[in-house]
Amino acid sequence: MLVLFIFGAMMGSFACCQAWRIKKGDKAKWSHCMHCKYQLQWYDNIPIVSWLMLGGKCRKCRKKIGYAEILSEVLTGFAFALSYILWPAFEELYALNGFEIAKYVLFLINLVIFVILFVYDAKWKELPVGLMYVAWGIATVYLGVSIWQTIAVGGEVDIITILGALMILPLFYYLMYRVSSEKWVGGGDWMLCVPLALMLGNFWLAMFAMFAANILGCITMLPVAMSKKNHKLKIPFGPFLILGFLLIFFCQAAILKFIGYGLF
Ligand SMILES: [Zn+2]
Structure with a gap:
């Protein structure tokens, strides 16, 4: 540690x-x-x-x-x-399971990228596109390893829920961005949602992450928004997406158990 x-x-x-x-x-x-x-x-x-x-x-x-x-x-x-x-499959990671080690390393690499994006967005209220593509690539490999692992232990890969995660996070934000011509959410936000959705790999987790990001954003920015008379206040949403993702990622076992996913 x-x-x-x-x-x-x-x-x-x-x-x-x-x-x-x-x-x-x-x-x-x-x-x-x-x-x-x-x-x-x-x-x-x-x-x-x-x-x-x-x-x-x-x-x-x-x-x-x-x-x-x-x-x-x-x-x-x-x-x-x-x-x-806090790793979701800590027992396997501790037992040096190859799949978990690979996933853990890929997670840490993307975590460093998320820190860069966090700092960048907080400081300049925009997200560097090139770096986000790197995060997409790493998240795709992460999901690939995850699917491979599921198949290796004889589990069933739920394609629908993976696609659902991509629908609820990146696609939804992309549509909001297009419909509002960048007034509600920035162009970088939906791109940041792609690796988050791929790494959560589950519709319900993606929805919880979106919910958590919005709650965190409201709690933090509401006092700021209220203290300033400026109604065109621009709020960087990337940091909240990242925090919401991390919160849900580490609580995923408890959340999936709570909603009864995969228990039938
Ligand atoms: Zn100096």
Whole structure:
């Protein structure tokens, strides 16, 4: 768990940095300060520790680094560690089942991509399309492994529920986006829904994830919306979709049991 936390914190640091690099089109080999271009040394790059030692300021010009960096490091660290103990098929993962290990690794890769998208959307209220296609690819492989695993243990693959997941999340958001000409939901949201639906792979889970994302969005943004007089407030929905997905992904066993799916 500690190893996963440290590894996750490193990935969180990487993800936050990538969000900036994609936005700025920055291909520099080494990270540098946004203000004075000071090139970061190895001891400035230790996740969490460096930020705390420097008090969230650049070593050279003492300008603020920002809270997104430390938050993404700490939270991704926790997400990595927690995803292990909260894994839906923890017993199999713990027993080093090949299918579960493959699914877990693919999940973690997409988790890092989701952190990049989370930071990007929260900061600039848009989602980078190229990166989302990478998430589509990884989620498709994830679903493929999942189907293969079901067949390998003699289970029945429920194609309808997989298609249902794609209908309820990406297709529904795509239609809302088209019908409203991007007024209700952004063009990036339906694209982000594709990997989420593929990894949930179940109509009911996808519906719960959509519900959770909307509830989380309302709880968080309502005070903001009410405090501002501006009625054209633009709310980034990507972070809520990702949080809703994670919540439902880790509760999926309990949810499927609750609704009685697959118990007949
Ligand atoms: Zn600086």
